[in-house]
Amino acid sequence: xxxxxxxxxxxxxxxxxxxxxxxxxxxxxxxxxxxxxxxxxxxxxxxxxxxxxxxxxxxxxxxxxxxxxxxxxxxxxxxxxxxxxxxxxxxxxxxxxxxxxxxxxxxxxxxxxxxxxxxxxxxxx
Amino acid sequence: xxxxxxxxxxxxxxxxxxxxxxxxxxxxxxxxxxxxxxxxxxxxxxxxxxxxxxxxxxxxxxxxxxxxxxxxxxxxxxxxxxxxxxxxxxxxxxxxxxxxxxxxxxxxxxxxxxxxxxxxxxxxx
DNA sequence: ATTTAAATTGCAACTAAGTAGCAATAATAA
DNA sequence: TTATTATTGCTACTTAGTTGCAATTTAAAT
Numbered sequence: 289x290x291x292x293x294x295x296x297x298x299x300x301x302x303x304x305x306x307x308x309x310x311x312x313x314x315x316x317x318x319x320x321x322x323x324x325x326x327x328x329x330x331x332x333x334x335x336x337x338x339x340x341x342x343x344x345x346x347x348x349x350x351x352x353x354x355x356x357x358x359x360x361x362x363x364x365x366x367x368x369x370x371x372x373x374x375x376x377x378x379x380x381x382x383x384x385x386x387x388x389x390x391x392x393x394x395x396x397x398x399x400x401x402x403x404x405x406x407x408x409x410x411x412x413x
Numbered sequence: 414x415x416x417x418x419x420x421x422x423x424x425x426x427x428x429x430x431x432x433x434x435x436x437x438x439x440x441x442x443x444x445x446x447x448x449x450x451x452x453x454x455x456x457x458x459x460x461x462x463x464x465x466x467x468x469x470x471x472x473x474x475x476x477x478x479x480x481x482x483x484x485x486x487x488x489x490x491x492x493x494x495x496x497x498x499x500x501x502x503x504x505x506x507x508x509x510x511x512x513x514x515x516x517x518x519x520x521x522x523x524x525x526x527x528x529x530x531x532x533x534x535x536x537x538x
Numbered sequence: 539a540t541t542t543a544a545a546t547t548g549c550a551a552c553t554a555a556g557t558a559g560c561a562a563t564a565a566t567a568a
Numbered sequence: 569t570t571a572t573t574a575t576t577g578c579t580a581c582t583t584a585g586t587t588g589c590a591a592t593t594t595a596a597a598t
Contacts, residue, residue: 290438293545293546293593293595294543294593295545295546295547295592295593298546304435308511309490313584314584314585315583315584316506318584320429320572324548324567325547325548326547326548327540327584327585328547328548328549328585328586328587329546329547329548331584331585331586332546333546336546344579347472347473347475347476348472349471349472349475350586351472351476351477351478351555351556352476353476353584353585371516372528373521373523374517376524384516386516386518386542387516388514388516389513389514390528390530391496391509391511391513393498393509393530394509394533395535395538396498396530396532396533396538397532397533397536397538398498398531398532399501399531399532399533400479400530400531400532401496401528401529401530401531402474402528402531403526403527403529404526404527404528405515405518405521405523405525405526406523406524406525406526406527407521407522407523407524407525408521408522408524409520409521410510410520410521412524413520413521417574418564418565418566418572418574418575420564420565420575420576422575422576423575439556440554441556442554443555450576450577451554451576451578452556453556453557453558453576453577453578454575454576456556456557457553457557457568457575457576458575461575465581476555476584476585478555478556506587
C-alpha cells in the first residue's frame with residue numbers, strides 16, 4: 289500500500305512543484321487545476337506525496353494548508369527543518385533556505401518545529 | 414468602537430486565561446462554556462480581547478486556532494515574540510518563555526514570526 | 539493478450555471551524 | 569430615565585477539507 293503511481297494527475301501536480309521553493313495552498317491548487325481534476329483528487333494526491341516525503345505541508349496564520357517541495361531538502365527529509373515565509377501583501381508563500389535554531393525546553397521532548405515568518409516580499413516592499 | 418466591556422461573559426473567559434500560559438483552542442472553549450455562552454459569543458469575545466492585545470492567537474498544525482494570555486508578555490505586546498508548544502500526546506498547548514532568534518532574510522521585510530514546537534510535554538514523556 | 543488485483547478518480551454528500559445578519563438584551567452615557 | 573451603543577443568542581451560512589462508493593485506470597499475473 290502507498291506507492292504513488294505516476295498518473296497524469298500526479299504528474300500535473302508534481303510539475304507545479306518542480307524547481308521551485310514556491311508553496312501552494314490547497315485552495316490555490318484546486319483553483320488552478322479546476323477542470324483538469326477534482327478537488328478530492330487534488331487533496332488525495334497531496335496527501336500521498338506528503339506521505340512519501342516528496343512534498344511537505346504547513347499551516348499559515350489563517351489556518352490554511354500550504355504545500356511545497358523544498359529544493360534544498362533531501363528527499364524524505366522535509367520535516368520542518370526550514371522556515372516558511374508568507375507575504376502579507378501578495379500572499380506569496382515559500383520555503384526559506386536558512387537554518388533556524390530551535391531552543392531546548394526543559395521537561396519537554398521537542399520533536400518538530402514550524403516557523404512561519406510574515407512580512408513583505410521583495411516585490412511588495 | 415472597540416472598547417471591551419467587562420460583561421459576565423467576558424469575565425468568564427478572562428478568568429480561564431488568568432495566571433496561566435496555557436492556551437485554549439476555540440473548540441475547547443466552546444465545549445467548556447457550553448450552556449453558559451453561545452459559540453458565536455465565544456469567538457467574538459476572543460476577537461475583541463485579541464484586538465485589544467489582552468490575548469493572542471496562533472494556529473496549530475491542524476489549522477485550529479489557539480488563544481493564550483502569555484504571562485511574560487507586556488500588555489498589548491503579545492505579537493509573536495515567543496514560541497508555542499503543543500504536545501502530540503495530550504494536546505496540551507502553551508506559551509514558552511524563551512527568546513527565539515528570527516533570521517534576517519535578504520529582500521524581505523520580516524514583520525512577524527510564529528514558531529510552533531511540537532513533541533511531548535513533561536507529563537507525557 | 540487476457541484476466542485479476544489493486545490503486546486512482548469523480549461525484550455527491552458530509553464534517554467542522556469559524557462567520558454574518560438581525561432582532562433582543564444589557565450596559566453605559568446623557 | 570431616556571437615549572445610545574455594545575453585546576448576546578439564534579439561525580443560517582461559508583469554506584476547507586474529508587468520506588463512501590461506484591466507475592475507471594493502472595499494473596501485475598497468468
